[in-house]
Amino acid sequence: MASDVTSIQSIAVLGCTGSIGVNTLRVAALHPDRFRIVALSAGSNSALVIEQAKAFRPEVVAVNNPDSAKVVKSALEPLGITVLQGVDGVVRAAEWDGVTLVISAIVGAAGLLPTLAAIRAGKNIGLANKECLVMAGELMMAEVKRHQVTMIPVDSEHSAIFQVFHRQQTPQSLVLTASGGPFRGWKRDALTAVTPAQALAHPNWSMGRKISIDSATMMNKGLEVIEARWLFNMPPERIRVAVHPESIVHSMVTYADGSVLAQMGLPDMRTPIALALSWPERIESGVETVDLPTLGTLTFEPPPERDAFACLWLAFQALEQGGTAPAILNAANEIAVESFLTERIAFLDIPTLIEESLMTVDTIASPSMEQILDADHTARQFAESWVQQR
Numbered sequence: 001m002a003s004d005v006t007s008i009q010s011i012a013v014l015g016c017t018g019s020i021g022v023n024t025l026r027v028a029a030l031h032p033d034r035f036r037i038v039a040l041s042a043g044s045n046s047a048l049v050i051e052q053a054k055a056f057r058p059e060v061v062a063v064n065n066p067d068s069a070k071v072v073k074s075a076l077e078p079l080g081i082t083v084l085q086g087v088d089g090v091v092r093a094a095e096w097d098g099v100t101l102v103i104s105a106i107v108g109a110a111g112l113l114p115t116l117a118a119i120r121a122g123k124n125i126g127l128a129n130k131e132c133l134v135m136a137g138e139l140m141m142a143e144v145k146r147h148q149v150t151m152i153p154v155d156s157e158h159s160a161i162f163q164v165f166h167r168q169q170t171p172q173s174l175v176l177t178a179s180g181g182p183f184r185g186w187k188r189d190a191l192t193a194v195t196p197a198q199a200l201a202h203p204n205w206s207m208g209r210k211i212s213i214d215s216a217t218m219m220n221k222g223l224e225v226i227e228a229r230w231l232f233n234m235p236p237e238r239i240r241v242a243v244h245p246e247s248i249v250h251s252m253v254t255y256a257d258g259s260v261l262a263q264m265g266l267p268d269m270r271t272p273i274a275l276a277l278s279w280p281e282r283i284e285s286g287v288e289t290v291d292l293p294t295l296g297t298l299t300f301e302p303p304p305e306r307d308a309f310a311c312l313w314l315a316f317q318a319l320e321q322g323g324t325a326p327a328i329l330n331a332a333n334e335i336a337v338e339s340f341l342t343e344r345i346a347f348l349d350i351p352t353l354i355e356e357s358l359m360t361v362d363t364i365a366s367p368s369m370e371q372i373l374d375a376d377h378t379a380r381q382f383a384e385s386w387v388q389q390r
């Protein structure tokens, strides 16, 4: 029927081999009548992207790593699938003709240029890549406005806020919930010798490695505060954090009449992913509805002190500083997390390195995109040399 044909969404999944990417394809596979996967893009996991492409038959697959791209090319070109490589290839997949919705799920600063390209090509965005808003939130949201595209958050907290945020009711504050990660309640001394394996073991969520470490340091919540500042145009002093270990309430908005509106659900990213795919409708996501009567107690506590979890407060500080400071924070954090995962620095070196980067790398007020990318580059160089001197 014609009406069915017009309602098909043509989707590009950037970061298709990651935790969010894989879950996006799982949700899309539940609704073959509704979603067509037109473009896939991955970093380097050739085996998985080949398997995905054989299952979903996209028009184009882009692989960043040139060696992986060669492998993918020889497997998929005989099937009539275009294979592109490098950053340019990923950007071209993001702009691909006929795509209506781009799920932006590359991890880190590498997500910025493809997401920006998608916006400029007039694609609606389902945004998981929070780092692009941390780096360049003001400029990215200006592009969203200019190109009249819709940006639906995939991050569970922002998806929650998006669902209960009513601009005309003048929201007073946003309250982002945080699980507290694997080290909730730990004191600074206990954190000195934690290993990557301990830090990767998140109590509630199964996620990629980088965001898992960000959750353990609480930088993830700091990045999310900055993400919320731009997504909802909310001044930083009206964004708060509450620790909620059960991860059932995904975030809240408070209003002048004393109301607090929250969204609840099991901690499973398929729920916010499904919403980003189907908004303004709701579809089956494969996630069960949370059963409150059998769930027991939900608890909330204030965020931890700066002493043990400085990353959260460094993010507030960078947001306050403005300009290129959040891009410097993000770049230093990416290097610090990678260096911790490869056991070149200790867990508590992560905030130290970020703080030193913020103090050392010059910040520029009201930067252009080019200046933001420069700040990212300079901060990475500083952070790398800091790690080497360790």
Ligand code: NAD
Binding pocket: 014, 015, 016, 017, 018, 019, 020, 021, 041, 042, 043, 044, 045, 064, 090, 104, 105, 106, 107, 108, 110, 128, 129, 130, 131, 154, 155, 156, 205, 206, 207, 208, 209, 210, 211, 269
């Ligand atoms: P992941 O590490 O599991 O996957 C990352 C994806 O990006 C992979 O497909 C990888 O191949 C691709 N990639 C990495 N570097 C690339 C590059 N240079 N060029 C092109 N592609 C590249 O990460 P994830 O956990 O799925 O997270 C993705 C994004 O979503 C992050 O920004 C994260 O903060 C955000 N997010 C994730 C979750 C979660 O539950 N995993 C929740 C909320 C937000």
Ligand code: MG
Binding pocket: 155, 156, 157, 224
């Ligand atoms: Mg989140």
